[in-house]
Amino acid sequence: MSQVVIVFDFDETIIDCDSDVWIANDLGGATLFNDLLKSMPWNAAAIRMMEELHAQGRSLDEVEKSLKTIPLSPHTISAIKSAHALGYDLRILSDANTFFIETVLKHHGIMDCFTEIYTNPSCVDEERKLIISPYHDSAVSSHGCSLCPPNLCKGNVIERIRDSPSNKERIRFIYIGDGN
Numbered sequence: 607m608s609q610v611v612i613v614f615d616f617d618e619t620i621i622d623c624d625s626d627v628w629i630a631n632d633l634g635g636a637t638l639f640n641d642l643l644k645s646m647p648w649n650a651a652a653i654r655m656m657e658e659l660h661a662q663g664r665s666l667d668e669v670e671k672s673l674k675t676i677p678l679s680p681h682t683i684s685a686i687k688s689a690h691a692l693g694y695d696l697r698i699l700s701d702a703n704t705f706f707i708e709t710v711l712k713h714h715g716i717m718d719c720f721t722e723i724y725t726n727p728s729c730v731d732e733e734r735k736l737i738i739s740p741y742h743d744s745a746v747s748s749h750g751c752s753l754c755p756p757n758l759c760k761g762n763v764i765e766r767i768r769d770s771p772s773n774k775e776r777i778r779f780i781y782i783g784d785g786n
Contacts, residue, residue, distance in 0.1 A: 612696050613767065615699060615781075616710075619782055619784055635659050639655045648701070660735045686716050695721055698723045701760075703726040727741070
């Protein structure tokens, strides 16, 4: 068992952009997304944007194709593969969603480098519509953090990772990300 856990953010860290913005720009939803952000938290606006893109006839295949065009630095890929080869426990903690993250990681051949992904869950319904849900159900309870959006408190998740019984022997936790 590795004595080092490295937790990566996804947007603006593993990839050099925000995946929600990428999809909005690439699939013609940028104006809608920007308008939604004036009255909604980021994650709620991203969920609504995906619903609208689907209603406008944008397919899940188009979303997937767009995600596969997100550039990923060869240096980032190499660093992830090297850390994995050294036996480090690599994880992702992101405000994106499972479909976006897994699509990009699989496309670049690094999905198997990560042991866990903590993000907003997503699934594909019978109409092949992407359904995104918040990581934390704020209707049930607040995570109690004033720094984070209601859908995901990264500090809360990091504490759970550190405090889990399987991590009691870990010597070092490293977080690599761009935000609070």
